[in-house]
Amino acid sequence: DRVIYELKPTGRKHTPLLDNYNMNGPKRGHAVIINNESFHWTTGMNKRVGTDVDAQNLKRTFTKLGFKVHKHKDTSCIDLLEILQDMAAKDHTGSDCFVCAILSHGDDGCVYGTDGIIKIRKLVDMFRGDICPSLAGKPKIFIFQACRGTKHEIPVPPAQDVVDGPMADEDDEFHTVVVDSGPTPTLPSASDFLFCYSVAEGYYSHRDTLYGSWYVQDFTSVMNSLVFKEGSESVDFLDVLTAVHRRVSERRVERTMSQSALGKKQMPCFLSMLTKKLYFSKKAK
Amino acid sequence: DRVIYELKPTGRKHTPLLDNYNMNGPKRGHAVIINNESFHWTTGMNKRVGTDVDAQNLKRTFTKLGFKVHKHKDTSCIDLLEILQDMAAKDHTGSDCFVCAILSHGDDGCVYGTDGIIKIRKLVDMFRGDICPSLAGKPKIFIFQACRGTKHEIPVPPAQDVVDGPMADEDDEFHTVVVDSGPTPTLPSASDFLFCYSVAEGYYSHRDTLYGSWYVQDFTSVMNSLVFKEGSESVDFLDVLTAVHRRVSERRVERTMSQSALGKKQMPCFLSMLTKKLYFSKKAK
Amino acid sequence: DRVIYELKPTGRKHTPLLDNYNMNGPKRGHAVIINNESFHWTTGMNKRVGTDVDAQNLKRTFTKLGFKVHKHKDTSCIDLLEILQDMAAKDHTGSDCFVCAILSHGDDGCVYGTDGIIKIRKLVDMFRGDICPSLAGKPKIFIFQACRGTKHEIPVPPAQDVVDGPMADEDDEFHTVVVDSGPTPTLPSASDFLFCYSVAEGYYSHRDTLYGSWYVQDFTSVMNSLVFKEGSESVDFLDVLTAVHRRVSERRVERTMSQSALGKKQMPCFLSMLTKKLYFSKKAK
Amino acid sequence: DRVIYELKPTGRKHTPLLDNYNMNGPKRGHAVIINNESFHWTTGMNKRVGTDVDAQNLKRTFTKLGFKVHKHKDTSCIDLLEILQDMAAKDHTGSDCFVCAILSHGDDGCVYGTDGIIKIRKLVDMFRGDICPSLAGKPKIFIFQACRGTKHEIPVPPAQDVVDGPMADEDDEFHTVVVDSGPTPTLPSASDFLFCYSVAEGYYSHRDTLYGSWYVQDFTSVMNSLVFKEGSESVDFLDVLTAVHRRVSERRVERTMSQSALGKKQMPCFLSMLTKKLYFSKKAK
Ligand SMILES: [Zn+2]
Ligand SMILES: [Zn+2]
Ligand SMILES: [Zn+2]
Numbered sequence A, B, C, D: 001d002r003v004i005y006e007l008k009p010t011g012r013k014h015t016p017l018l019d020n021y022n023m024n025g026p027k028r029g030h031a032v033i034i035n036n037e038s039f040h041w042t043t044g045m046n047k048r049v050g051t052d053v054d055a056q057n058l059k060r061t062f063t064k065l066g067f068k069v070h071k072h073k074d075t076s077c078i079d080l081l082e083i084l085q086d087m088a089a090k091d092h093t094g095s096d097c098f099v100c101a102i103l104s105h106g107d108d109g110c111v112y113g114t115d116g117i118i119k120i121r122k123l124v125d126m127f128r129g130d131i132c133p134s135l136a137g138k139p140k141i142f143i144f145q146a147c148r149g150t151k152h153e154i155p156v157p158p159a160q161d162v163v164d165g166p167m168a169d170e171d172d173e174f175h176t177v178v179v180d181s182g183p184t185p186t187l188p189s190a191s192d193f194l195f196c197y198s199v200a201e202g203y204y205s206h207r208d209t210l211y212g213s214w215y216v217q218d219f220t221s222v223m224n225s226l227v228f229k230e231g232s233e234s235v236d237f238l239d240v241l242t243a244v245h246r247r248v249s250e251r252r253v254e255r256t257m258s259q260s261a262l263g264k265k266q267m268p269c270f271l272s273m274l275t276k277k278l279y280f281s282k283k284a285k
């Protein structure tokens, strides 16, 4: 069990030094998953083969945590903004927190809808405490599995392999790894936001066409081990992310259609404006 | 003491899910403090009154943690680069980690030497594991107490108040608060780096001319309470930073020479590329 | 009449020092006008009242110059990209040059479709000589009447005033001036491109809700005086733009709904990668 | 309905449509040449072999035009700012115009002093009409021969070849061509400024170690042919720049130490905020 830090009583009135966000509200809260796989030709963006696996993994994980999950496939810019606007307009009273995961292409401070780019700042600002008061003081978690769209290899394997192939062993021939250089994680920021990036500036983001992205794979696996395992108690979410960093940073490309991808490393990062400790456990019914 | 998470044995060989950085080496390591107060007139930058208090606070804190502290006042760009180059060229074998704190003006991805600007990326890249191998796999912590230089109020109080005045009560007339909008925390990044910012994008950074910056004040106070207090054990450094976020975000400007500063809030942030948990305790002799 | 510069014959073979683009081909070429007035609510962008007047003015001007004009109202991002893609895919053999005018909101290197933003670089690159060979070596002119979208006043006057009002005197009550700070004119660039901006960085763009934007008003008027007037010969297009700079820079806001707009100046600019002199005259039939 | 644009004579007083800057004042004005060849090791910048030739060429050209030329070699950031500050503080009454040429390394909106970077905006703003009133309404010309510093080949030939070698034929072995990708020409801007860039975004800048940069070579040669030749009259300076664009864009790398430089093209550009036509002729005594 965790150490409890106390402040000596002083003349000044202080909040306790290390408080936890309240994660025992009547509801866990909403989780939105934006899963963009196919893009209009005018964008020049490739199909993101493997993203459905990511979306499914995240849906399972957040459902197990007690979130009400909203999964959206192939959203245009207007769709995406309307979905998040609707979400920000909801009454989150009684919710512990809010999660938004965006699986798409990315580019310098932007993510792709199926028909173009949106500034991340625009998406995030809707959930600031002053604009969405029922989330004020509650953790707002954004997860970006996004790769820079302009330098894509041609990674799409024959469709039948992906769609119809048997669940492949790790050494089979039916999947490949896509490597992209990552977008810059510049982000608007405000109290109680946490931004989780699959890839830090100057590194590469990898997506396995069969198993999904390295980042979501390892996030899912770490959550399973730390939070959902028999006998687990509540787990510090920053520890989860740190463990994901470790896992992803130890991977290396073993198979890819692009020679230049071999040996390219991936390094995730997170940016925290949290003001309390954030623990997740299985939600009590 | 802390929970230890284990992975079920699988076919794949994994490192443990949640490891700690080894903080029990023969030496804690080096800590560099760059304390820039006065700037050449060509830069157009004001004197950063109060920064000496910050530098002294950080020196005490890092000394107590067992660091060998190197404090430098009013460094030019070349000085600053040479100081860090010398540091990166040292043999850090046997050190637990490395710390660099920069107290200066800042501007879009840059910090100020006394005679101009330097890209933060340039400073940080010297310490990447591939370039400075004796720090590879060890935590590299950068702390930025930097405010955007171009929108400064004229805050300098009479010199004797700052230098000679008695230790002032919080309601005295001898100090004031400087408010700046913050620089964008875009950062180069690599495995095992941790970047701690006094202020996130879109928020304001505050420096009390008598007590030093809010961020360093609260960092010092939280370290004292959590790490240095009688009976404290080792403390997760991300918890320290989270507590600092809390403290700083609860402050508000009560006195300033600039009307427009009243009510301006400050929100710090940190960006983590850490791959293990980072605990600090008093260094065993 | 203009000076003709000659090079002394040398060992090296040179093109003449000052050549003119050939503007006497069988066709003048295509001119595209993108006229975006109304934007989807998710963009947060105001209606650009007055832009129809700009579009009509530009259409008349380019028609008089002999261009085949394609005017498009309220184009989405996909529409806009498809329109320009179609244009770039045309065979421009026999055309003198190409013009594209975009009347919309803008933002840091982007322009707005009705549903979101597009990078200007993406629009422009389609017309590079290596990608659109039938335009290689010919002038490619882009005109941007775009204002930064995020700081709009609320300028929309009652609809009937704009639509039905009698030809208003300059002192009437039926129009107003909208002031925006301008976007940064960073542009991709390549041989034989010319980019004409209504507003340079750090200045303000103005649109009269009744007469259209200052820039297009003055462009139209200068073209009328220099090119279309009885007895005019061919006119250096950079002289036209310089005259427009003069006119626009001499204007000042006399009436606006926003107090802060009073006295705000506008400064247009152009960026030239032209390699020959560009003359326009009335196209010989 | 609206829009009747003819230039009827109106009550409003207009300046003439196409005026020339007055270039017949008692003095031509000051021209500053910043010639940075060697850089402090902390900058990581290579020696810019060949830049002395550029500086000498520009000095001759501007002297012939009647400028009082101030040439400075290897200026630190503070030196550079002080030199320009002194220049901006001069009384330019009676001067026709002002020129500043900077020969150095460059990087995203910055140029290098010998010890670090300076924002171009900072240099330019000193000469704005509101800050330097004796230059208000007069052309202010900035020339940047600057290449991005971070991707330099290792181009330095043996010193004796450069210094002592006989005037080499174009096929000799004593010079080589350095190729860099160019900086982004984003610029602050204000009325009556003209910014001349050796290289536009996305293109490459070339410097011959024996003859100097392509851009300054061609600028010098075009000025000689158009302005200084027996019998020349006054010449439109934008025509000069257009001719330089032509010359530079027709060059190709024939010899270089870096294979990847072969065939790399260079495309200069200029950005005009001029409000009148700018003619140069030999200054009448
Ligand atoms: Zn991508
Ligand atoms: Zn500052
Ligand atoms: Zn606008």
Ligand SMILES: [Zn+2]
Residues within 6 Å of the ligand: D104, D105, D106, D146, D147, D148, D149, D150, D180
């Ligand atoms: Zn260079």
